[in-house]
Amino acid sequence: MRFKGVVRIELSRSLNQDDSKALEEAIREVSLSLVKGFRDPEDGGRVLSWRSEDRFLVLEVESRRLRIDEAAMRVRNSLEASLGSSRRIGVRDIELESALVEIDGEIRVSTKLPFVKSIEAGDKQTTIHLKTLGEKDLKKPILLRLLRLLSEKELKAGWRGKTEHWQLVKESKIKFTTPITMEDPNKILEEAGLVKRFSIGQWLYTPLATYLMNMVREIFIREVVIPLGFTEAVFPKMYPLEIGLKTGHLRGTINSMVFASLPKTYNIEEFEELTDYMYVTNEAPPEEVGNYLRYPEYFLCYAQCEPFYWFFGGELIDDASIPVKWFDRSGPSFRWESGGIYGLERVIEFHRVEIVWLGRPEQVIQIRNELLSEYEKFMDRVLDIEWREAWVTPWYYEQSGAVERVEEFNIDRPGTIDFELWLPYRGPREDRKAWLEVGNLSIHGTKFTEPFRIKHNRGETLWTGCSGFGSQRWLTAFLAQRGFNPDNWPPKLRDYLNRNPPPEPVATVTYPKTRTGREELEKLVKFLWR
Numbered sequence: 001m002r003f004k005g006v007v008r009i010e011l012s013r014s015l016n017q018d019d020s021k022a023l024e025e026a027i028r029e030v031s032l033s034l035v036k037g038f039r040d041p042e043d044g045g046r047v048l049s050w051r052s053e054d055r056f057l058v059l060e061v062e063s064r065r066l067r068i069d070e071a072a073m074r075v076r077n078s079l080e081a082s083l084g085s086s087r088r089i090g091v092r093d094i095e096l097e098s099a100l101v102e103i104d105g106e107i108r109v110s111t112k113l114p115f116v117k118s119i120e121a122g123d124k125q126t127t128i129h130l131k132t133l134g135e136k137d138l139k140k141p142i143l144l145r146l147l148r149l150l151s152e153k154e155l156k157a158g159w160r161g162k163t164e165h166w167q168l169v170k171e172s173k174i175k176f177t178t179p180i181t182m183e184d185p186n187k188i189l190e191e192a193g194l195v196k197r198f199s200i201g202q203w204l205y206t207p208l209a210t211y212l213m214n215m216v217r218e219i220f221i222r223e224v225v226i227p228l229g230f231t232e233a234v235f236p237k238m239y240p241l242e243i244g245l246k247t248g249h250l251r252g253t254i255n256s257m258v259f260a261s262l263p264k265t266y267n268i269e270e271f272e273e274l275t276d277y278m279y280v281t282n283e284a285p286p287e288e289v290g291n292y293l294r295y296p297e298y299f300l301c302y303a304q305c306e307p308f309y310w311f312f313g314g315e316l317i318d319d320a321s322i323p324v325k326w327f328d329r330s331g332p333s334f335r336w337e338s339g340g341i342y343g344l345e346r347v348i349e350f351h352r353v354e355i356v357w358l359g360r361p362e363q364v365i366q367i368r369n370e371l372l373s374e375y376e377k378f379m380d381r382v383l384d385i386e387w388r389e390a391w392v393t394p395w396y397y398e399q400s401g402a403v404e405r406v407e408e409f410n411i412d413r414p415g416t417i418d419f420e421l422w423l424p425y426r427g428p429r430e431d432r433k434a435w436l437e438v439g440n441l442s443i444h445g446t447k448f449t450e451p452f453r454i455k456h457n458r459g460e461t462l463w464t465g466c467s468g469f470g471s472q473r474w475l476t477a478f479l480a481q482r483g484f485n486p487d488n489w490p491p492k493l494r495d496y497l498n499r500n501p502p503p504e505p506v507a508t509v510t511y512p513k514t515r516t517g518r519e520e521l522e523k524l525v526k527f528l529w530r
């Protein structure tokens with residue numbers, strides 16, 4: 001990235017012959033101020049040329065790492081200090097003209113952005129010309145964010161095509177020399193009628209499917225979440241847009257969020273034309289319905305921990321109130337996955353236990369490490385299945401579109417660990433596609449405490465962490481490895497089955513639909529009721 005621009009400084013009076021020495025000295029000072037703080041002076045700024053015209057000093061400046069707004073302000077402040085003390089000349093005004101930002105690579109930016117005048121896009125380089133900026137503009141956070149956006153775009157353009165970070169951290173031993181089953185549990189659950197497709201990526205879970213999902217989830221909560229001291233809360237599942245602005249979701253994942261709109265009015269009479277139309281035609285055309293709705297002011301639960309940061313946002317936290325350890329399992333999350341929707345494994349509406357915590361960095365790290373070790377016990381001893389853990393691009397970077405380099409695995413640093421379980425029906429263990437990500441475990445550093453302004457009363461740093469347990473995915477992966485026959489289940493799951501009788505499956509004249517489906521259901525009934 002390179003910046004160029006013309007800084008026009010208005011002085012308190014015209015310069016004359018007597019000022020020339022002081023002026024030359026002042027320009028030298030400006031040059032020094034432009035490289036201040038840069039180890040390599042090349043990274044700072046330079047004065048390419050300068051001239052004085054009556055009361056104006058006009059300097060052509062370029063820079064690399066030093067943002068052009070900062071460079072302009074450094075020019076101003078330096079001149080004010082040196083000319084002020086040597087010649088009692090003040091600075092009246094400053095303008096940055098013809099400023100441009102040159103970026104390596106081809107990037108796309110809207111000319112609707114504030115301060116952008118025009119854009120020249122080449123193959124290897126993009127040049128963004130800025131409008132003339134006054135002193136007030138130069139100090140605005142909008143400009144800072146614009147320039148930050150451009151540098152992120154440049155970084156991303158340089159990384160294009162590189163895969164996301166994935167580093168194996170740990171894996172279980174091989175438990176099944178020959179798999180117990182090679183069947184796809186998604187198929188069985190659907191064919192035997194335990195679940196029925198409601199709409200794309202959405203299912204109805206009959207009582208028996210719900211029972212199975214709850215079994216794995218309840219045991220997880222009982223074995224991992226409660227013993228570690230987390231308590232249950234209920235979070236909203238529809239978020240005002242402002243929340244997504246703070247978490248970054250509206251920038252990073254807007255393409256996969258589901259939005260919600262309120263009606264324009266509560267007065268049912270104002271809907272009459274539409275309701276009459278639907279009555280007579282028995283149709284509900286979305287574009288007509290849309291006319292009666294407000295713009296989407298909400299999006300549906302995406303990461304599930306957002307309300308936690310909102311709750312503590314703006315509050316002052318003391319040592320007695322931390323660590324805070326909560327979990328929420330109260331409702332679904334929504335992700336519009338345009339491609340690749342499959343079975344219960346990749347859906348638009350899913351259920352998750354979201355575990356959240358807040359505290360000082362050392363507390364947050366310790367809680368993460370305790371959770372990690374309990375997760376491992378849960379996978380190894382309770383479900384007794386094959387698993388692995390990977391250090392991945394943190395979800396809070398991925399979902400906020402932030403560009404950050406992922407550092408190598410370090411247990412004491414912010415980052416995300418993914419849990420993956422083997423799906424024998426998809427292929428051998430060596431095949432990356434045969435592993436399903438069922439959950440993750442992260443600490444975020446100050447990624448959320450900063451934008452939400454969660455503060456400690458004595459100014460200590462506060463961090464947060466979260467972990468998501470995808471209920472559908474844990475169940476399907478368990479069934480993919482251990483099958484539907486409880487003889488092949490580990491003791492804690494068999495025990496659950498014995499203590500909690502499962503509900504009857506749905507069997508009507510026409511349901512399940514197919515003969516194989518009916519046979520699958522019969523088999524299942526034999527397995528579960530003995």
Ligand code: SER
Binds near residue numbers: 302352354440468
């Ligand atoms: N909030 C985290 C995520 O969305 C964990 O569930 O991945």
Ligand code: ZN
Binds near residue numbers: 354467
């Ligand atoms: Zn989360």
